[in-house]
Amino acid sequence: MKRNIKPNKIIKHNRKNICSRTEHNYLVKRGQIETMGLLVIVILISLVMFFGFSFAINNSKTVSSQKKEVGTTLTISNIGTTIIESTSPCKYKIRDLLEDCSFNKEIMCDGVDSCVYANNTIKYILNQTLDLWGNYEYNVTVRDSQGREYISLSTGCNKSYAGTKTDITPFVTTTFQSMQLRIIVCG
Numbered sequence: 001m002k003r004n005i006k007p008n009k010i011i012k013h014n015r016k017n018i019c020s021r022t023e024h025n026y027l028v029k030r031g032q033i034e035t036m037g038l039l040v041i042v043i044l045i046s047l048v049m050f051f052g053f054s055f056a057i058n059n060s061k062t063v064s065s066q067k068k069e070v071g072t073t074l075t076i077s078n079i080g081t082t083i084i085e086s087t088s089p090c091k092y093k094i095r096d097l098l099e100d101c102s103f104n105k106e107i108m109c110d111g112v113d114s115c116v117y118a119n120n121t122i123k124y125i126l127n128q129t130l131d132l133w134g135n136y137e138y139n140v141t142v143r144d145s146q147g148r149e150y151i152s153l154s155t156g157c158n159k160s161y162a163g164t165k166t167d168i169t170p171f172v173t174t175t176f177q178s179m180q181l182r183i184i185v186c187g
Helices: 021-085 094-102 114-128
Strands: 011-013 016-018 137-144 149-154 165-172 178-186
Touching (some): 094 114, 094 149, 114 149
Antiparallel strands (some): 011 016
């Protein structure tokens, strides 16, 4: 943008012509406005970055706690299935021992009936898993479809504790009786 500058208003400084005072004031104000605009942009970018990082940090904590919770739930579910399908030292699956325990108690292992042996084997499995992995308390029960309880192990955990996870592993015996292994884990 060219301005007509009158010769009588030109200031001479060190033998160089510089612009008039009004032109000078215009350029100074324009420079100040541009500087303020850049400052506002820098502040906005800083705020966006600050809130973005804050959100990312808080979100990563939430995600990690959710992953831990999912991992704990899957672990408990897998323990229930593992217990039912495990083969005891006397070569019977826990499922078979629990079935015999609920019907006729004909299986004898190490001089004890199937109920006691299944109880001891489940207790051993839990001691080698949950007790070694951390400070977990648990309650394990095995019931049939009529509500009769055959196994009950507890370290003091119940549903009223905060952070309890419950897994119910249903299974069907060879005589088509429905049973369930219920694990409640606190910790």
